Amino acid sequence: MKELYSHTFKDTFVNINGEICSADNAKISVFDRGFLYGDSIYEVTYGEDYHLIFLQEHLERLYHSASLLNMTIFLSKQTITEEILKTAKASKLKDLYLRIILTRGETEISLDPNKSTHNNFIIIAKPKTIHPPEYYRKGLSLFIPNILRNDIQATNPNAKSGNYLNNVMAMNEAKKNDADDAIMINQKGDITEGTTFNVWSIKDGHIYTPPVSSGLLRGITREKIIEICKDNQLSFEIKSLSQNELLDSDEVFICSSTRGIMPVYKINHHIYGNDINDWKITKKLMGLYKDKIRIDTKGHFYYGQ
């Protein structure tokens, strides 16, 4: 435990309801509803060269998650933004990982969310996660587990909440099958999303990604890639994908805020190629996405001194 904080959470700063502390002091009441029930929402973004990437979009999605869960946000968007920038600034990290968590606070022990009178608001800033560079060159191996994605009518995956056991268990199944991560299907057998990313398929030059109605989070990187496809007149369609349609792709890639675009070389026993040079459209999109970040985020949400 001590090692965890001195190594893994070295240079980590946590803002708890406005107070900034080190990782080992970052504590929350056991009566917080986020701890008791996973009754919380969150966002993850990152900072690059002292700029927070697509923070506006992440804040909009935070509010969208809150509305799907009928969660009152007692803080103004301005306060939230200021606290985020304050935390990023305090970290002095040029490139950082940023996690924003908002819970329904402490109440008496009762499921009833209407008892909530305040939020607990936590911001974690730590050095940016370095994904292994070979993942971008050689691709990821993914696995489609037996466990299904939470159904949209039960626990809607489009609300980014503190209920992540479904994803934890999918990841567990993937690891037991020697894969890097998992893609989940829904009750119908259609592709939904990965444990922390959206999924894309390329077939005969056309680019596909499943609709939110399949049961997935409307990823911010996913939205940006949709814009890129439109702006560059690439053949693109949002469409349900059966498991077999995905497996039968020419190229597969995933996307998320912290990863950007990452190619996939394998799903279950299907191999899609050897390296990035085999995945022409994925490679092209990776370049376009990097350009887009550079252009769209220039001068926004600066947290340098």
Next chain:
Amino acid sequence: MKELYSHTFKDTFVNINGEICSADNAKISVFDRGFLYGDSIYEVTYGEDYHLIFLQEHLERLYHSASLLNMTIFLSKQTITEEILKTAKASKLKDLYLRIILTRGETEISLDPNKSTHNNFIIIAKPKTIHPPEYYRKGLSLFIPNILRNDIQATNPNAKSGNYLNNVMAMNEAKKNDADDAIMINQKGDITEGTTFNVWSIKDGHIYTPPVSSGLLRGITREKIIEICKDNQLSFEIKSLSQNELLDSDEVFICSSTRGIMPVYKINHHIYGNDINDWKITKKLMGLYKDKIRIDTKGHFYYGQ
């Protein structure tokens, strides 16, 4: 917040990894997987006249939840039992509410549960929840919400975990419809369970409750009532119940560890009667259950001085 701790959590004692503290000092790291992902399991029981009720059964179920979630419990059952008794004893509460929470501890921020090397173990002891006596006399009003119970193939309700948003949202829908609580159905339209209780139907003198395969927690009180039915040669069957079958019952009751057996006077717009005298079989079971607790728990898990 201050009021919450001085009023609601007055006389509340929390054991965190062996250290007992007051409610306002009971804190856990924001990096705990229970807080980040709801990656935790729990049990709730209570103490009556300095005896912990059915603690053995609750501990067995805790281990069962852990096995369903592939969670390693790094503590021995003996240590857990000793810590529970220590906490109950320290509270000096003759009648108490007891919550036991076990998480996969702190890890680096990653869904992969295999990174877990320890648990965080929390025990909350507080004065026993007093359910309004009129609920036992006049019954509860329940509502079947639009939100479905988590599917057994996605997030199995038979693992009692920290992922309770599904239940929170069902409760929310019930409250918005002026009901006391919610009963959820599954994808097929069959009855599963309430937000924190199992459900029973009585029709033409026969007693029914849905099977675990409908998507519900194997309640300990439910098991005890099954024993009572068998021991008393009551006509009883575990069988899937459609929504209409439940609505069409002569009597409906719910059961949970903290409530025991509680009658239901209304589901949606269906009224089952006026008071306990209208629900003969429920009333009989309530008596038999009280006897059973008294007999079965005598001398077990004593925490008096």
